[in-house]
Amino acid sequence: MLFGAFFLMAIFGLVVEVRHARYFREPPKLTPQGYARERLYLYLMVAMGWAAVLTGAYLIYPWYRAVPPVGLTDLALYPRYLLKSSPATSGWHDLGMEWKEHVAWFAPMAVTMVAYVLTKYRLSIREHPQVRNAVLVFALAALGSAGIAGFFGAMLNKYAPVNGGPTIHLKGKSE
Numbered sequence: 001m002l003f004g005a006f007f008l009m010a011i012f013g014l015v016v017e018v019r020h021a022r023y024f025r026e027p028p029k030l031t032p033q034g035y036a037r038e039r040l041y042l043y044l045m046v047a048m049g050w051a052a053v054l055t056g057a058y059l060i061y062p063w064y065r066a067v068p069p070v071g072l073t074d075l076a077l078y079p080r081y082l083l084k085s086s087p088a089t090s091g092w093h094d095l096g097m098e099w100k101e102h103v104a105w106f107a108p109m110a111v112t113m114v115a116y117v118l119t120k121y122r123l124s125i126r127e128h129p130q131v132r133n134a135v136l137v138f139a140l141a142a143l144g145s146a147g148i149a150g151f152f153g154a155m156l157n158k159y160a161p162v163n164g165g166p167t168i169h170l171k172g173k174s175e
Contacts, residue, residue, distance in 0.1 A: 003048050003049075003051040003052035003055060004048075004052040004056075004146065004149070004150050004153070005150075006048050007045065007048040007049045007051075007052050007107070007111075007146060008143070008146055008147060008150060010041070010044070010045040010048060011045060011049070011107075011111060011139060011142055011143045011146065012143060014042075014045065014111075014114070014139055015136065015139045015140055015143055018118075018132070018135060018136050018139060019136060021126075021132075022132065035122075038122075039119055042114075042115035042118060042119055043115065045111060045115065046108065046111055046112050046115045049107055049108035049111045049112075049142070049146070050108045050112075052107075052108070052146070053104055053105055053107070053108050056100065056104070056153075057101075061101070063079075064079050064080050064097070065080050066078055066080070067081075068081055079156075080093060080097070083097075083156070092152075092155060092156055093156075095152075096152035096153075096155060096156050097152070097156065099148060099149060099152050100149050100152050100153060100156075103145050103148075103149065104145060104146065104149035106141065106142070106145045107141075107142040107143075107145045107146035107149070108142075110138040110139070110141050110142035110145075111138075111139065111142040113138055114135050114138050114139050114142065117131065117134075117135050118135060
C-alpha cells in the first residue's frame with residue numbers, strides 16, 4: 001500500500017504539472033540540478049508504480065489465492081474463498097480482484113511511457129501539443145487505473161484482510 005499511495009501522489013503531481021505547463025508562454029528555465037531533480041522525480045514515480053504492482057502480484061496475491069484444504073468450512077484464513085463463499089461479497093472478488101490482477105498493470109506501463117517522453121522530449125514538447133495531450137491522457141489513465149485499483153484493494157482488505165508472513169493471518173473473521 002505504501003508504494004501505491006506514494007505512486008498516486010506522484011502521478012497526481014505530474015498530472016497537475018503537465019496540465020499547468022500548458023499555460024506557460026515560455027517553459028520554466030531550470031538549472032542542470034533542476035533538470036536532474038525533475039528526472040529523479042520521474043524515475044522514482046515509475047519505480048514506485050512498478051514496485052506497487054510487482055509486490056502486489058508476487059508478494060501479496062499468493063496469500064490471497066491460497067487454496068483451502070478439502071472439507072474446510074472456516075475460510076477465515078483463505079481470503080479469496082471467503083469472499084467467493086457469500087453472494088454479498090463475491091462481487092468484490094469478481095470485479096475487484098479482476099481489476100487489481102489485470103487492469104492495475106496499465107498504470108506503471110503508462111507512467112513509464114509518460115516519464116520516457118517527458119525526459120526525452122522535455123524541451124520540445126511545447127512545440128507538439130498533440131504529444132503533450134497524449135502524455136496528459138496517459139498520465140490521467142495511469143492515475144485512474146491506479147486509483148481504482150487502490151480503492152478495490154482497500155475494500156477487499158475490509159472484507160477479507162490479509163496479513164503477510166509465512167502463513168496467512170486475517171485481522172478478523174467475517175460472518
